[in-house]
Amino acid sequence: MSLFVMMLSAVPSSAHASLLADRLEISMYGRMGLAWTPTSGRFIMGRSMNLTGSSIGGRFEEGDYLEPTIRLHILEKKEGPEAPYVDMVMTPAMFASNGLFAGIFSTRFSDPLSIELFQAYVESGNVLLPGLRVWGGARFYRGTDVHIADYYYFNNLSGQGGGVAYGPLDLAVLMQTSRTSPQYNFDVDGNGSSDLRRQRSVFVAQYVHKLEGGHSFHGLAEFHLLPGARMNLADGTQVGFRSDHGWVAGVKAHLDLGNGSFNDVSVRYGSRIANGGRGGGQSWDTVGLPDLRGLYTDAASVSAVDHFLYNFGSAFSLNAYGILHWAQGASDTAADKSLDFAVGARGTVYLHDNIHLVGEATYQGLMSRGETPMATATKLTIAPTFVPVSGRSVWTRPHFRIFYTAAFYDEDAVAALSAPYLQTVGPSSMAHYLGARAEWWF
Template sequence: MKAKYLIGLLILLIFSGPLLIAQTSIAYQRFLETDHLDFGLGSYGRIGVGWMPTIESTEGRRLNLNSMGSIGGRMEEQDYMELGVAFYIKPENYPKDSTEIVVQIRSALYSNNLQYFGNSSTGDAFSSLTLAFPEIFIEARHVLVPNLNVWVGSRLYRGGDVHMADYFYFNDHSGQGFGAEYKNSRVSAIFVSSSDTTSTVPPYFFLNIKSGTPGLELRQRIVTAFEHDFHLKENDLLTVLGEWHHMGDPSDEELDINDPDIIASYPGDDGWVLGVKHQWNEIAGLSAGSFNHLALRYGSGIANGGDGGNSRTWNTFGAANLDTYEFKDAYSWHIVDHFLVNFGESWSLNAYGVLNRSKGAARTNGLAETYLGREVYNSKTDWTLGVKAVKYLTDQLHLQAELHHSERKDGNEPWYAMTKLSLVPTLAPTGARSVWARPHLRFVASAARYNDAAMNARYSPYLQLVGSDRWGYYFGVKAEWWTW
């Protein structure tokens, strides 16, 4: 057992940096001296290579529409890795005391400029290899009274996802804050904060470094969320969701801006969210593991977020009303259905549908002014349907085929559309006949067709690189694993 602890703590040292060296050494010494500690290790990741034959590029680009992320298929995703460690601490009078204490740390590694891991390093200014810590939190379970859990820290606090679209929908409350759970109820508060990159009125003015678009919506705010599960019957679950967002007033300090027509600051604002999700986790008459999940959510005011391939409500969409400088009339609708049907050990069918409709508070549907004279679209609608069939040729050889269709309309622009087919012969060395079998070693062959609007506007990461084209192609050899 000591060897397992040593390996895990060595990995933690590598990914946590010198600031944790002393603390980790102390932790390891305590592992050796007490029976009140245990250790767990987990990982998720994907890595591989891609090729675009159109321009003979050895670094592939996503074929999906812009601002959709992996909605439309994730087979062209770039390298990414998570590594997590958990320390399980037992109370002093264990086992009489049933309290469980968990300290969990998860690191994430990725490249901002889409380079392969093997061609990147943290010492290379051009590779932008980035190390992040999406999770560092402590949770006490069954503390004070049975079934009461409390936690503090930064946490990936979210429910299920549409894995074939890498889409965590409905209740992604990830962030830094605190929360409590009691039986079937959960309440949390996350403190959404953004760095001030313009040195104007910290911290209430934020310039999105990636897009260059300043946004009121990314100022500091507090998001309070409540969820409750109703167990209607066995394997039949109904979850209700409520959120309240509050964003404080910025400083009263006058900004040194010469143009009086330029918007530089907005007052504080609020927003709310209501949602419901129904989960059939076993379907009568179908093989084990079959399910259907249906979610509906409405967000109002500054809580109308959910774009760019993620569903976080605090990432507010659109522009404010320029008469009141508020997001009072902004809204968003978010509908997702996700199902899996297993036909014995022969094959499986996995499918999803996503519909997102968002509108800001400005009077126009098209472009509207925001900070510093910039313009953003004040409305958008997108929808996607996707289906994956998996044929288990043998225990270890699976044939996957995916078909996706996505459409998106920004403001008064025409509808952009993409249809994509991917054929993915897959090696599943564990021999499990399941869509969740991992690790996977995959050969990916994808072809996408764009409509006139998407082609002419180059409305895809692929088209932005190769130019206007009716068809897009991607070939790759990929691996994906998880050990959670």
């Protein structure tokens, strides 16, 4: 982002107004607020009450987060679906990774505000051929989400790579690696540093078939490849990685119910090293352990989501979801299996164009290892909301919310301290979270 500012500063001042008006767009998602736990007084800002630690199961207790996006139109922007365009997009994200407030920029804390570059890519469209799109860089390469669970599902392939799309067909090649995972790093001499490193290549094909009435079907296929990397020791022993692979296949149906209402249903299967998806992870977040050969031959996963929104005129909206993730590794042990699920519903009563009453109920479960009992939790939230931009829609922003959430944990969740909230406050079968939050996007 600093490079982009330097580029702007190099432009003569007389040209700034024209550049900003004609070529530059700035958008942003953000949330910021306050939080208390009435019964313990512990600091819980951003400490999720959900069993997986993600926002699946309710997102009201999410911490501060800022995500501005800068889009520069390299070609002058013209209206029309077939108008040629070349855009540069950059999205830095800022969040307090240790639960502190986003307003704290000081190094007085061991883990202050974190800044990451989520997107930096160039996209070209309709240049050689109408409907042809080409992109390269790092981007949010994903589709729809369950917003009330802050969960991009089915085809969340956000990462670094490049792709080409024409009409309903979308192809991409992505790269994935890690500095810490033993799946990508091998310490040959035991000195604590990685002597062998490798990367995963992910080949993606997607196709969207549109039907009359706004309905559509979406097909997804992925192929993952991890190459072998071997090294010979002085005694002739060969160590390192064996090559492995995996694949994903999925289908998603979108039903347009009119008046802004819809129902989305998806199922995705992942095999071998592409069995990721647990707790909202991506397909390359491989679950479980390898077999004795270091391979994920029998690893597998299933992810299923049903998400719908129904608007009852201008008086009430109901948004609900059901999410299931099942996965197993390749070690052939009872413990090398996991299951998590969540069902939730948020109702919004439009008391006034500017006053909405939001209520939410969720039930979730987590079995992190196949031989352990399933931990469960129930959450109930009430959130009076002021909406300064008049609108009777669940998508109208900004929101100014005051909310209270009560969570009820079973004995297995309490014993395992399954949620970050419990890890902070301590074992308790009932939890309280009182907060105020501003959320905006534009």
